[in-house]
Amino acid sequence: MATSRNKDRIRYRYGICLNDNCEKCKSKEVQEIPARKDFVCTECGKPLRECPPPKKGGNMKLIGIIAGVVVLLAIIVGIFALSGGPKVEKLTLDKSKVTFKLEQTDRLTVTVEPKEVQPELIWKSSDENVVTVNNGVVTAKAPGKAIVTVVVKDNEEMTASCEYTVIEEDINMETLDIVEDPIVLRPGGHQQLTVKFTPENQNENISWSSSDESIVKVSPKGKLEALKVGQVNVIVKSDRTGLADTAVVSVEGPYEQENAKEADAKSQVPTSQPTSKPASQPTSKPVVQSSPKPVASFGSRDLGYATFKGSWPNDVSGRMIFKTSHVIDSRDPKKRVASAGDYVIGEWSDGHLVQGIWYGSDNQVKGSVIIGK
Numbered sequence: 001m002a003t004s005r006n007k008d009r010i011r012y013r014y015g016i017c018l019n020d021n022c023e024k025c026k027s028k029e030v031q032e033i034p035a036r037k038d039f040v041c042t043e044c045g046k047p048l049r050e051c052p053p054p055k056k057g058g059n060m061k062l063i064g065i066i067a068g069v070v071v072l073l074a075i076i077v078g079i080f081a082l083s084g085g086p087k088v089e090k091l092t093l094d095k096s097k098v099t100f101k102l103e104q105t106d107r108l109t110v111t112v113e114p115k116e117v118q119p120e121l122i123w124k125s126s127d128e129n130v131v132t133v134n135n136g137v138v139t140a141k142a143p144g145k146a147i148v149t150v151v152v153k154d155n156e157e158m159t160a161s162c163e164y165t166v167i168e169e170d171i172n173m174e175t176l177d178i179v180e181d182p183i184v185l186r187p188g189g190h191q192q193l194t195v196k197f198t199p200e201n202q203n204e205n206i207s208w209s210s211s212d213e214s215i216v217k218v219s220p221k222g223k224l225e226a227l228k229v230g231q232v233n234v235i236v237k238s239d240r241t242g243l244a245d246t247a248v249v250s251v252e253g254p255y256e257q258e259n260a261k262e263a264d265a266k267s268q269v270p271t272s273q274p275t276s277k278p279a280s281q282p283t284s285k286p287v288v289q290s291s292p293k294p295v296a297s298f299g300s301r302d303l304g305y306a307t308f309k310g311s312w313p314n315d316v317s318g319r320m321i322f323k324t325s326h327v328i329d330s331r332d333p334k335k336r337v338a339s340a341g342d343y344v345i346g347e348w349s350d351g352h353l354v355q356g357i358w359y360g361s362d363n364q365v366k367g368s369v370i371i372g373k
Contacts, residue, residue: 011034012032013032013039014053015030015050016029016031016048016049017043017044017049019044021044024042025044032053033048086116087117088119088155091113091159093110093111093160094108094109095162096219096220096221097162097163097221099165099166100164100165100166100167101140101166101169102140102167105137105138106138108133109136110160119153119155121150121151121152122151122153123148123149123150124148125138125149126146126147126149129141129144130142130144141166145163145164147164148162148164165203167203170203171201171203172240173198174197175196175197175198175243175323177195177307178193178236178246180194181246181309185252186226187226187227187228189224190226191224192221193222193236194222195236195245204241206236206239207220207237208221208222208234209234211232211235212232215228215231215232216230216234226249233247233249233363234246234247235363243341244341246343246345246359246363248319305324305326306324306326307321312348313349313351317345317346317347318345318347319343320344322340322343328344328353329353336358339361341360342359343359344357344359345357354370355369355372
């Protein structure tokens, strides 16, 4: 190597320009001048100051390091691509049951969790003679029922479905009631709500909503999930006639899981009580039987113009849901009139409203009604 450089030195001389006005001086460029030529700058012609020849391949080490880093990054990206990145954890549809007529279309919206995942989805119909589906758009073809399913490609366990019923004509609801009302849950508790409607062959769709989803969530199928202490209104509503009913859901007490553990611990404590009660001893004093007190009827009561939910005729939190336009109460001096779908929640005495809150069919407060006893 040294011999080769010596030969280069004989054939060439190397120098740096000292002229401050020369570009080659400013760049500190080492110039290679043939030994037989004048030892001057090739740009300005001024004499050069001789210096050692530049080292060859001085940047090879840096280039090697950069190349190694690039290869490593390529390997990491390849491994990430092969692993498929984040996986789908949950797949849901915005509807669970739909009824529509021939040649009508409906769109299903998919929610994927986590949100940053964008999987390839496959749509299927259990009977394409009844309904077809194309990228979430469902078309009615013939009367009948079919299940539309969406599946994550290469992960058939991750799926969601919606039941479709195709009809030839509309049959509207006449009544709509939530069976369970009122409802008390603990944080972390769940309950499935049931809807009773007439006529039985009606084909309207219903939707669920909660007045405060931070307290109670309700699924598209009417399943409640209690999140924290509080009280909400859970509303079910039909899509064509707009019939609606409301259930009051109260969330009370500690978290359900903790309460269950406490109950389980109590069940493990041996009891000192006998397994069977001893026969009662006769007493010398006669037992006076009191006459039975009238018990209020709890449930739903059809008043014709409205449906009352609660203990009729006296209830501190009864609910009157109006089916037609009607005065809220005959004793109301202001003669306020509720529209069909409106409802009043409050205190009732002898079948008359004492005080309560008046809600519209859109579940917005219209005002308070105070009449007194």
